[in-house]
Amino acid sequence: MTPGALRLDEHSLAGNLLTTDTVPAPRRREYWREALSRTFGAVDMSVAEEVHSGTIRTASLGGLQVTTVDGDPLEARRTPRLIARGDEEEYVVVKLLSKGVARLEQDARDVGVRPGEVFIYDMARPVRLLLPECFRTKSIVLPRQVLGLSESDLREITASPLASDTPLGGLLSVLLSRLADTAGSYRPYAREVLARSVVDLLNVLADERLGRTSEGTPSGDAAMLVQIRTFIGRHLADADLTPEVIARAHHISVRYLHKIFEGEGITVSRWIQSRRLEACRRDLLHREAANRTIAAVGHRWGFASAAHFSRVFRAAYGMSPSEYRDTHRP
CATH class of the missing domain: 2.60.120.10 (Jelly Rolls)
Structure with missing residues (x-):
């Protein structure tokens, strides 16, 4: 105030x-x-x-x-x-x-x-x-x-x-x-x-x-997928968020977890990574994060390695995290 x-x-x-x-x-x-x-x-x-x-x-x-x-x-x-x-x-x-x-x-x-x-x-x-x-x-x-x-x-x-x-x-x-x-x-x-x-x-x-609801998708799988996406969103900052952790939290096998994601055309790990990258990208645009190191931004959203974070960020957005921040931040 x-x-x-x-x-x-x-x-x-x-x-x-x-x-x-x-x-x-x-x-x-x-x-x-x-x-x-x-x-x-x-x-x-x-x-x-x-x-x-x-x-x-x-x-x-x-x-x-x-x-x-x-x-x-x-x-x-x-x-x-x-x-x-x-x-x-x-x-x-x-x-x-x-x-x-x-x-x-x-x-x-x-x-x-x-x-x-x-x-x-x-x-x-x-x-x-x-x-x-x-x-x-x-x-x-x-x-x-x-x-x-x-x-x-x-x-x-x-x-x-x-x-x-x-x-x-x-x-x-x-x-x-x-x-x-x-x-x-x-x-x-x-x-x-x-x-x-x-x-x-x-x-x-x-x-x-998005037209992702199909007649052939079992309703149980669709409901479980919604719950799993929600769980991932809540635990995105946890560096230990893995398919094994997700499966255990929902009392299902890792094999069944991967099967649910097959219809999405993406693996569980890739889904987690894409959500983390989007969270990092938004942080890089915030004035509050201007004094944070690139490694700190990545670590906040579960990237344990700064080098890995920079590599996957460049692959997703065509430039390094620091270049993205310098180019896009107001």
Whole structure:
């Protein structure tokens, strides 16, 4: 928080609730902007000159955050400047528009969103969200790495609203709405199970968009593949993440693990390496990593050898990690 910025009153934070109801009218606009930024991360937030009311309710769900927001019109931008700062974990937001209308811009898409539709955006890339009238949204915010999706796969599901009359759209809209209303009432174990279910659904959505769901794929194999990708995403920084470790964690044989990945056209080890390389590439673009050595960046994401990291990075991106950082960093 910048010097002199408004600090949120402690009584407003009780019960995971932020509200303008108890804030004097002259202070509401500044309070509301900070409340939104605290909830959704570093964004350029534009709100009306006069804020009448706003409420944010949050609850944790495993490693995810569930949030309901009621408020006046606003515009939020995640800019390249904010992304380059690299001072926070990267998140994906899955949002249900319950009331009002919205417009979302990301990945060269500019789409309108209607009540009842679910949409997804990635905080690691520039995004603009416009809510031009009073609105209600229900969101799940999850760390990007948990999904275990590649950069290109993730782009397939961002800024593409899902209508509630589609199979996955209907399932996600009901799930989001119920979780937002009840997340705080579940026991820890139930929260973990529900969080995994959300991640699994998003992986199924990516597979459907990419045409990877085939009639000949056994449903058990497909479900196991989703779980394994999620597991890899959660343990990407672990240098000891091997096919043996993954198989043991899922109570399957290494042979069966390799069989599941055969249909993906890639080995388990290559999948892990490609996810690690993407995580390193994003780190190299962050201003926060400017003083880190190349070896430190690689080590953070499970590359024990700096020489091996540089070699596979060059093979994937056509230049060394240091050249990539010098060429692409803002």
